[in-house]
Amino acid sequence: MKTRAAVLEQFGAPLEVQELDLAEPKDGEVLIRLVACGVCHTDLFTASGADPSGYSPAVLGHEGAGVVERTGDGVASLAAGDHVVTLFSPQCRECIHCLDPRTNLCLAIREQQGLGYLPDGTTRFSRDGEPVRHFMGTSTFSEYTVMPEIALAKINPEAPLDRAALFACGLSTGLGAAMNTAKVEAGSTGVVFGAGMVGLGAVAGCRLQGAETIVCVDLSDERLELAKGQGATHTIKGGPDSVQEILDLTGGFGADYTFEATGLVSVMRQAVEAARMGWGLATVCGVAGKGETLDVVPRFLITGRRVAGSSFGGVKGRDQVPQLIERYLAGDIDVDPFVSHKLTLDEVNRGFELMEAQDGIRSVIDFG
Numbered sequence: 001m002k003t004r005a006a007v008l009e010q011f012g013a014p015l016e017v018q019e020l021d022l023a024e025p026k027d028g029e030v031l032i033r034l035v036a037c038g039v040c041h042t043d044l045f046t047a048s049g050a051d052p053s054g055y056s057p058a059v060l061g062h063e064g065a066g067v068v069e070r071t072g073d074g075v076a077s078l079a080a081g082d083h084v085v086t087l088f089s090p091q092c093r094e095c096i097h098c099l100d101p102r103t104n105l106c107l108a109i110r111e112q113q114g115l116g117y118l119p120d121g122t123t124r125f126s127r128d129g130e131p132v133r134h135f136m137g138t139s140t141f142s143e144y145t146v147m148p149e150i151a152l153a154k155i156n157p158e159a160p161l162d163r164a165a166l167f168a169c170g171l172s173t174g175l176g177a178a179m180n181t182a183k184v185e186a187g188s189t190g191v192v193f194g195a196g197m198v199g200l201g202a203v204a205g206c207r208l209q210g211a212e213t214i215v216c217v218d219l220s221d222e223r224l225e226l227a228k229g230q231g232a233t234h235t236i237k238g239g240p241d242s243v244q245e246i247l248d249l250t251g252g253f254g255a256d257y258t259f260e261a262t263g264l265v266s267v268m269r270q271a272v273e274a275a276r277m278g279w280g281l282a283t284v285c286g287v288a289g290k291g292e293t294l295d296v297v298p299r300f301l302i303t304g305r306r307v308a309g310s311s312f313g314g315v316k317g318r319d320q321v322p323q324l325i326e327r328y329l330a331g332d333i334d335v336d337p338f339v340s341h342k343l344t345l346d347e348v349n350r351g352f353e354l355m356e357a358q359d360g361i362r363s364v365i366d367f368g
């Protein structure tokens with residue numbers, strides 16, 4: 001079949017929306033009709049050429065939500081008409097990591113996914129017979145995509161898909177960092193550095209866990225206002241004095257839980273230093289630049305602070321994304337303020353521009 005898709009042809013150049021051939025789903029694969037897709041930093045990071053593992057031509061996009069069109073042989077958990085959220089972090093439910101509650105890093109298809117192929121080592125996208133590679137196992141900047149069954153979360157069809165798409169990446173990452181990785185306890189104090197999609201999700205996650213004091217740190221007043229809407233009880237303008245301000249707010253001790261959602265190693269260090277002596281846990285969500293390292297004075301660790309990293313919020317996607325969607329439908333998570341712009345697929349590069357200008361939290365492509 002044919003599909004229109006935004007293709008990365010050349011690093012640093014705009015994506016090119018064009019018609020591609022899309023092959024039928026093979027064993028264990030599913031054909032999805034996309035309804036909505038968020039535009040995320042990781043897409044831009046790859047498109048810009050800054051990601052050393054990037055490749056082209058490839059169909060970008062990974063914050064997708066859509067409807068199952070057809071299933072390949074052997075697909076048991078999904079059927080035509082099911083509503084799904086795409087998962088760049090799959091869940092095979094069989095590998096040693098899937099069977100362990102401590103991690104969501106499924107081992108089943110990592111290698112081929114990283115190279116831009118479906119699990120059998122081939123692509124379903126092509127142009128004039130030449131393969132066009134997949135991206136993050138999702139390639140959701142396309143009217144249709146083919147994905148492994150293990151990388152699709154079946155969700156309640158009542159959830160609007162332009163809201164559900166945000167659970168494919170940033171929002172679940174932030175929520176999960178607080179709910180799964182840190183397991184924030186009721187009555188505690190949480191500090192979130194960064195009020196983008198991930199940080200705002202972490203603020204909401206702290207609130208859902210019953211944190212009593214939630215401090216959000218960002219450079220933008222507008223974003224700090226959004227953080228209040230998600231449950232922040234205090235806001236701080238970010239800078240070199242942030243740690244001292246947090247210590248002042250917490251009787252000199254620091255917070256029970258801190259979260260870093262900026263991607264800056266200097267802020268990761270602040271997150272460690274703002275965590276409480278004795279038991280404070282700093283959870284790192286941001287993706288630092290290649291080769292950058294986190295500088296921590298070891299004394300902070302020996303006096304009881306801990307550091308954890310969180311990929312996709314530790315969320316086991318097929319099990320837990322549907323649960324997060326249920327909490328959204330129950331009114332526990334206010335997703336509307338995050339959808340700042342609606343775009344067509346042809347306007348995908350505008351989504352990158354809006355992101356670079358920090359105009360709104362998320363642009364969402366509406367496939368109509």
Ligand SMILES: NC(=O)c1ccc[n+]([C@@H]2O[C@H](COP(=O)([O-])OP(=O)(O)OC[C@H]3O[C@@H](n4cnc5c(N)ncnc54)[C@H](O)[C@@H]3O)[C@@H](O)[C@H]2O)c1
Binds near residue numbers: 261312313
């Ligand atoms: N771990 C994962 O699985 C995962 C998933 C998605 C995104 N990420 C990463 O999470 C990070 C955040 O993503 P996002 O989409 O929310 O990004 P974003 O750019 O929208 O938000 C980052 C925020 O940090 C703020 N900031 C910058 N300097 C600051 C400072 N000194 N103090 C406090 N705040 C500061 C900015 O004002 C901005 O609001 C990125 O590094 C992204 O790559 C990780």
Ligand SMILES: [Zn+2]
Binds near residue numbers: 040041043063170
């Ligand atoms: Zn993303």
Ligand SMILES: [Zn+2]
Binds near residue numbers: 090094095096107
């Ligand atoms: Zn697995």
